[in-house]
Amino acid sequence: MLIKRRYGWEIPEHKVTPEALFLNRRTVLSGLAGAALTGIAGPARAEGDPSQGLYPAPVNPAYKDAGRAVTDEKYNTNYNNFYEFGTSKGIAAEAENLKIRPWEIAVDGEVDKPFVIGIDDLLKKVTLEERVYRHRCVEAWSMVVPWTGFPLKKLVELASPTADAKYVRFETFNNPEMASGQQPGLFGTMPWPYVEGLTMAEAMHDLTFVVTGAYGKPVAKSMGAPIRIHMPWKYGFKSIKSIIKVSFVKERPIGFWEQLQSSEYGFWANVNPQVPHPRWSQASEQVLGTGERIDTQLYNGYGEFVASLYQGLENEKLYM
Amino acid sequence: MQIRTLLSPWTDRAGRFSFLKTTVFVLVLLPALYYAVKLGQNDLGPLPYKEALHRIGDWTVRFLVVTLALTPLQRILMWPKLAVIRRMLGVTAFTYALIHFSLYVVNEKLDLVFVATEIVKRVYLTIGFTALIGLSLLAATSTDAALRKLGRNWKRLHMIVYGIAVLALLHYFMQSKIDVSQATLWSGFFLLLMIYRLAVKWRLALTPLTLAGCAVAAGLATALIEFAWYGIATGVDPVRVLKANLAFAYGLRPAWIVLIVGLIAALLPWIKPVYAAATTRLSPARNAATR
Numbered sequence: 001m002l003i004k005r006r007y008g009w010e011i012p013e014h015k016v017t018p019e020a021l022f023l024n025r026r027t028v029l030s031g032l033a034g035a036a037l038t039g040i041a042g043p044a045r046a047e048g049d050p051s052q053g054l055y056p057a058p059v060n061p062a063y064k065d066a067g068r069a070v071t072d073e074k075y076n077t078n079y080n081n082f083y084e085f086g087t088s089k090g091i092a093a094e095a096e097n098l099k100i101r102p103w104e105i106a107v108d109g110e111v112d113k114p115f116v117i118g119i120d121d122l123l124k125k126v127t128l129e130e131r132v133y134r135h136r137c138v139e140a141w142s143m144v145v146p147w148t149g150f151p152l153k154k155l156v157e158l159a160s161p162t163a164d165a166k167y168v169r170f171e172t173f174n175n176p177e178m179a180s181g182q183q184p185g186l187f188g189t190m191p192w193p194y195v196e197g198l199t200m201a202e203a204m205h206d207l208t209f210v211v212t213g214a215y216g217k218p219v220a221k222s223m224g225a226p227i228r229i230h231m232p233w234k235y236g237f238k239s240i241k242s243i244i245k246v247s248f249v250k251e252r253p254i255g256f257w258e259q260l261q262s263s264e265y266g267f268w269a270n271v272n273p274q275v276p277h278p279r280w281s282q283a284s285e286q287v288l289g290t291g292e293r294i295d296t297q298l299y300n301g302y303g304e305f306v307a308s309l310y311q312g313l314e315n316e317k318l319y320m
Numbered sequence: 321m322q323i324r325t326l327l328s329p330w331t332d333r334a335g336r337f338s339f340l341k342t343t344v345f346v347l348v349l350l351p352a353l354y355y356a357v358k359l360g361q362n363d364l365g366p367l368p369y370k371e372a373l374h375r376i377g378d379w380t381v382r383f384l385v386v387t388l389a390l391t392p393l394q395r396i397l398m399w400p401k402l403a404v405i406r407r408m409l410g411v412t413a414f415t416y417a418l419i420h421f422s423l424y425v426v427n428e429k430l431d432l433v434f435v436a437t438e439i440v441k442r443v444y445l446t447i448g449f450t451a452l453i454g455l456s457l458l459a460a461t462s463t464d465a466a467l468r469k470l471g472r473n474w475k476r477l478h479m480i481v482y483g484i485a486v487l488a489l490l491h492y493f494m495q496s497k498i499d500v501s502q503a504t505l506w507s508g509f510f511l512l513l514m515i516y517r518l519a520v521k522w523r524l525a526l527t528p529l530t531l532a533g534c535a536v537a538a539g540l541a542t543a544l545i546e547f548a549w550y551g552i553a554t555g556v557d558p559v560r561v562l563k564a565n566l567a568f569a570y571g572l573r574p575a576w577i578v579l580i581v582g583l584i585a586a587l588l589p590w591i592k593p594v595y596a597a598a599t600t601r602l603s604p605a606r607n608a609a610t611r
Contacts, residue, residue: 075366087499089365141367185570186501189550189560259555260498279442279494281434286427288366293429 049218056216057148063131071143075289077220084179092222097178100226109247110165119226126150136271136300138235142285148213153204165248169197170240196240197253201309233302235269271300272319332404344405348412351379373423380416381506384485387413392516396526397592414459417452444494451487508542508578528586535582543575
């Protein structure tokens with residue numbers, strides 16, 4: 001038992017962390033230490049993220065290994081669906097316009113007492129941990145990411161929803177001055193802000209993760225800084241980025257993509273290789289940066305943990 | 321009949337070096353070369369084959385539409401010599417379509433059974449594949465021998481290019497996610513070219529005024545296509561899409577680009593005589609020889 005646990009702690013550090021990143025952590029840390037000593041921060045970090053010191057967080061041994069190699073950071077910070085900043089995958093430069101401080105999150109709806117909390121105050125109330133999750137996009141590609149964050153159920157506990165709360169509805173910013181994709185013109189016609197939702201049972205599930213970091217540092221702007229969700233058993237569009245509002249509601253929320261194309265994107269969107277997207281097969285997925293194509297697994301391989309959530313819901317379109 | 325057996329991409333039918341043909345030949349090779357080099361350098365992002373297949377697909381549609389632009393341009397410019405590049409451009413469109421399809425097969429790990437089932441199951445792939453079959457028919461009958469053999473039927477057969485273009489554009493729309501700007505733009509150009517043909521059929525003289533009218537009609541039709549697509553295929557409010565055409569500060573929408581290109585084309589009949597006069601003055605002998 002002891003041996004197994006120790007083995008578990010040793011392996012992930014080496015196996016799941018690319019060497020370049022491991023070195024980078026030290027660079028970041030030493031940079032911070034230097035800044036602290038001299039009393040001034042380095043130019044690049046000066047207006048940066050005050051939460052830098054919280055990373056890297058300890059790895060949760062239960063999620064230390066996703067069974068596949070971690071995707072090279074350069075790929076998943078430069079290959080994003082973040083329509084607020086444009087419709088191509090290459091929005092990383094544009095997403096640098098995202099202002100992540102000050103950042104407030106409103107918690108409202110069916111709760112004892114609605115409140116607004118700053119991201120850094122929220123980070124003080126939670127314990128960050130690192131989890132390596134597989135991510136499956138509805139576009140039939142996938143990646144493996146070492147996220148840092150905390151289970152959504154912590155936030156639900158802080159919010160203290162009433163018995164009337166049946167769903168959690170998340171909302172991303174709507175700020176055309178900051179996000180070129182939200183400006184007037186064609187993309188101003190989209191139903192902004194981006195909205196996504198999940199059931200209370202899904203929200204309380206241990207796998208449902210609030211992400212504030214990735215690769216041992218604050219999460220990149222292109223990946224939805226400073227706070228986003230990740231649910232590894234659902235298609236990626238369910239995992240909303242850059243959240244400013246968390247509402248506990250009675251009615252099932254209608255997500256951004258569901259509004260745009262309800263015949264293609266639904267509320268549940270659980271990964272299932274047997275159920276094709278109306279326009280393409282979901283049987284396999286391309287792993288970013290590897291040239292590999294692998295078979296897709298039911299619930300993205302997390303079925304043993306989440307399948308029970310959907311018992312009795314067989315009449316729902318669980319996989320779209 | 322004196323038909324040369326060997327027609328190189330740099331000579332005209334009389335076997336003389338053609339600057340126009342050579343230039344076009346080099347130009348049509350460039351996009352394919354660019355993506356070949358990028359693929360070789362592994363510089364197309366985390367899914368390089370998927371990226372290359374999409375970009376070559378873009379070029380396929382562009383070459384197909386440009387091919388269809390030659391006949392109207394010949395008339396507008398009164399420049400029959402333009403015909404020397406038409407076949408080359410048509411064959412280019414087919415070649416790009418074939419590369420596009422091959423990249424799809426490579427991206428699916430050469431799993432031909434899977435590719436075949438997908439083509440049958442997914443409507444947009446069925447449409448795209450039908451267009452490819454059509455283009456291969458046209459490419460296979462693009463030789464002088466086929467032209468002679470088919471006689472009058474050759475022209476009839478090659479009329480299917482219009483249907484192929486419609487299929488290709490539909491495939492372009494259907495594979496897009498919510499952003500159909502490129503598909504709209506190239507459909508707009510296609511419509512402009514079809515409106516020119518309609519004008520010719522109605523025996524209208526292609527004066528700058530007629531051409532400007534064609535440009536306005538094509539611009540409006542482009543806006544209408546975009547409006548219809550969003551209204552029918554998406555949950556976006558199509559009225560807002562229509563209004564977005566007026567948000568000039570955030571980039572020109574396809575309808576305006578089609579209108580502007582059409583208006584520039586409307587100026588060509590004026591520019592051509594000036595240009596012709598200038599070249600005649602500069603090299604009267606050469607000009608006489610080409611007539």
